[in-house]
Amino acid sequence: MSRETALPPVESALHENILVLTLNNPPVNALSVEVRCALLAAIDSAADNPAVEALLLVGAERHFCGGADIREFGQTPQPPALPDVVKRIEDSAKPVVAAIQGVALGGGLEIALAAHYRVALSGARLGLPEVLLGLLPGAGGTQRLPRLIGAQAALELMLSGRQLNAEEALKLGLVDHVGEADQALIAGLAYSRQLLAKGGGVRRTRDAQALSEQETQRAAIEAARQQVAQKSRGLLSPQHIIQAVETALDHAFEDGLREERRLFLECLDSPQRTGLVHAFFAEREVLKAPETRAAMPRPLDQVGVVGGGTMGAGIAVAALDAGLLVTLIERDQPALARGCENIEKVYDALISKGRLSAAEKNATLERLSASTDYQTLDQADLVIEAVFEDMAAKQAVFAELDRVCKAGAVLASNTSYLDINLIADSLSRPSDVIGLHFFSPANIMKLLEIVVPDKVAPEVVATAFALAKKLRKVPVRAGVCDGFIGNRILAVYRQAADHMMEDGASPYQIDQALRDFGFPMGPFQVADLAGGDIGWATRQRKAATRDPRARYVQIADRLCERGWFGQKTGRGYYLYAQGPRSASQDPEVLAIIDTERARAGITPRVFSNPEILRRYMAAMINEGANVVHEGIALRPLDVDITFIHGYGFPRHRGGPLKYADQYGLPQVLADIREFAEEDPLFWTASPLLVQLVERGENFDSLNHSH
Numbered sequence: 001m002s003r004e005t006a007l008p009p010v011e012s013a014l015h016e017n018i019l020v021l022t023l024n025n026p027p028v029n030a031l032s033v034e035v036r037c038a039l040l041a042a043i044d045s046a047a048d049n050p051a052v053e054a055l056l057l058v059g060a061e062r063h064f065c066g067g068a069d070i071r072e073f074g075q076t077p078q079p080p081a082l083p084d085v086v087k088r089i090e091d092s093a094k095p096v097v098a099a100i101q102g103v104a105l106g107g108g109l110e111i112a113l114a115a116h117y118r119v120a121l122s123g124a125r126l127g128l129p130e131v132l133l134g135l136l137p138g139a140g141g142t143q144r145l146p147r148l149i150g151a152q153a154a155l156e157l158m159l160s161g162r163q164l165n166a167e168e169a170l171k172l173g174l175v176d177h178v179g180e181a182d183q184a185l186i187a188g189l190a191y192s193r194q195l196l197a198k199g200g201g202v203r204r205t206r207d208a209q210a211l212s213e214q215e216t217q218r219a220a221i222e223a224a225r226q227q228v229a230q231k232s233r234g235l236l237s238p239q240h241i242i243q244a245v246e247t248a249l250d251h252a253f254e255d256g257l258r259e260e261r262r263l264f265l266e267c268l269d270s271p272q273r274t275g276l277v278h279a280f281f282a283e284r285e286v287l288k289a290p291e292t293r294a295a296m297p298r299p300l301d302q303v304g305v306v307g308g309g310t311m312g313a314g315i316a317v318a319a320l321d322a323g324l325l326v327t328l329i330e331r332d333q334p335a336l337a338r339g340c341e342n343i344e345k346v347y348d349a350l351i352s353k354g355r356l357s358a359a360e361k362n363a364t365l366e367r368l369s370a371s372t373d374y375q376t377l378d379q380a381d382l383v384i385e386a387v388f389e390d391m392a393a394k395q396a397v398f399a400e401l402d403r404v405c406k407a408g409a410v411l412a413s414n415t416s417y418l419d420i421n422l423i424a425d426s427l428s429r430p431s432d433v434i435g436l437h438f439f440s441p442a443n444i445m446k447l448l449e450i451v452v453p454d455k456v457a458p459e460v461v462a463t464a465f466a467l468a469k470k471l472r473k474v475p476v477r478a479g480v481c482d483g484f485i486g487n488r489i490l491a492v493y494r495q496a497a498d499h500m501m502e503d504g505a506s507p508y509q510i511d512q513a514l515r516d517f518g519f520p521m522g523p524f525q526v527a528d529l530a531g532g533d534i535g536w537a538t539r540q541r542k543a544a545t546r547d548p549r550a551r552y553v554q555i556a557d558r559l560c561e562r563g564w565f566g567q568k569t570g571r572g573y574y575l576y577a578q579g580p581r582s583a584s585q586d587p588e589v590l591a592i593i594d595t596e597r598a599r600a601g602i603t604p605r606v607f608s609n610p611e612i613l614r615r616y617m618a619a620m621i622n623e624g625a626n627v628v629h630e631g632i633a634l635r636p637l638d639v640d641i642t643f644i645h646g647y648g649f650p651r652h653r654g655g656p657l658k659y660a661d662q663y664g665l666p667q668v669l670a671d672i673r674e675f676a677e678e679d680p681l682f683w684t685a686s687p688l689l690v691q692l693v694e695r696g697e698n699f700d701s702l703n704h705s706h
Helices: 033-047 082-091 107-114 129-133 141-149 151-160 166-172 184-197 214-231 236-250 253-268 271-285 290-294 310-321 333-352 358-365 391-404 420-425 458-470 486-503 507-517 523-530 532-545 555-561 587-599 609-629 636-646 656-663 665-676 687-695
Strands: 010-015 018-023 054-059 096-100 103-105 117-121 125-127 177-179 302-306 325-329 368-371 382-385 410-413 433-438 447-451 474-478 574-576 583-585
Touching (some): 010 033, 018 184, 033 082, 082 107, 107 125, 117 184, 141 151, 166 177, 214 236, 253 271, 290 458, 310 325, 310 333, 382 391, 391 420, 433 458, 474 636, 486 507, 486 609, 486 636, 507 523, 609 665
Parallel strands (some): 018 054, 096 117, 103 125, 302 325, 302 382, 325 368, 410 433
Antiparallel strands (some): 010 018, 433 447
């Protein structure tokens, strides 16, 4: 019989005069309907039991409570509702102590807040991360937490979704004591006995007085409101959290609970919540690839990086931060010195921001060695090539790696576009070759496209996923094609943006329309940041194979011919007179665009912002559908996660294909067919999109077929 069926959802055991209630729903004791029912019943029975003088809440095994049961997400709520359970705990006439080990998150922390006293073990993590799912704490968290620790600390915790450790929680007054024991039961019983010995009675969180200094609290709420307006523009749940805390300041507790419930239900019904929940589950699902189920990863302790430019240095930093031994290879001593300097710069910047000490930097760099001799890679478990995006250059590096690396070493290329199969086929060990496409800056950006060539061994793919975990990256499995998942789709929607620019929309209007949708930057700002020369080189590489019937907008080429490559040259689509942060519109660029329109025989027309968005998204969705249709992406959710973590797609919209489902696939197809009347070659509907519309299905229906 399994543990789950053998034990009740809440176990009751009387330890002398203290009733211990153990939440038992492994692995994190989530608050399923069974747990809620059992908890309510146990508290009610304790009220009538004269042998019970106090109650102690603990979690089975390693955790107190991880919050709501994610299996109930999207289901019709079953009574009792969590707010009712929480109220019953707080209303208990006998003292209730919560002893926290492991996590107390979301509803788990709200249960602890309803208890009259809180003990945490060292190593415990406490937080209210609902904002990350487009929600707010809905069981009194927005009302009890500010009353206990003040508006500023409560808002910081709820708006960031971050987790506090036990020591921070004690300092804030969120917990009363940090227990020394290694078990919550022991620490909780010891504290409860002390409490009873001192005559400590019921002390309800709703009566705590941290909000009494009205002016200070109001200033904190106003500061949070301004910060959210800047950082989380257009997001519903952060604004609602602030509103709920303001209600806690201005109204009686019961009124505050009613307002919290109203705001919670508004968030629950919001498409933002749907998008954020999709992203949450999709991030777990991308870790599942056929190869990770079929094979074990190879050992992974020593890593080589060939190339010390911006990309190679960022990859080396990511590997060093993960505790790996790193060897950097460059072609000559001056290049090697520059590479080491690029790595040091990253750590020096962290020191200047106070996020790292000089001693920590030195300790990290002890794991770095640098050389111009490939032979020093003979013990590396995995080597990542990060040289210039040129097939001949990359093949030359791989020939050296083939010669010096030990049997079983994984040989990876950080290419953005090139055919990994061609690299693999030039070696004596094609089964060891894989693509690892990092995004710049590689030590910060979360996305890692794992590009799977034809002949690769399954354990090499599994090793790449294991590396992603060590580096704290979000891995997405991609097939081989020009640009893989992200850059292939980017090339298409970027063309759609260029067409609109040539047809009459300014690059500045297009960028603004996409920022309004939720992207941090528009496509022309992104081009200036990445450097126009990279896209120019790609266009030149593809020129010979370009379909002569396809529309080709030359505006970007005109800028590159002038040496205007974006931020690094002080001008691109924008002018950067005072450095990278000082982008301003450039009349000369608008003049070049006018000249190009005249050359192409185009009479410019006016675009509305909604039309810009409609065309841009239709191009992105359509190519996303092609990528899934061809098996380059395993599932639609892989496209969504690629765009959320690599291309600034607004997380609350769930990714381009989730957005398409919410917008409606029949409408996407109708848009594409409308645009095809003027350019049928560019606007060819994806066969997958057509099939889904004919079957009355959506992209999400394909996420569960693997």
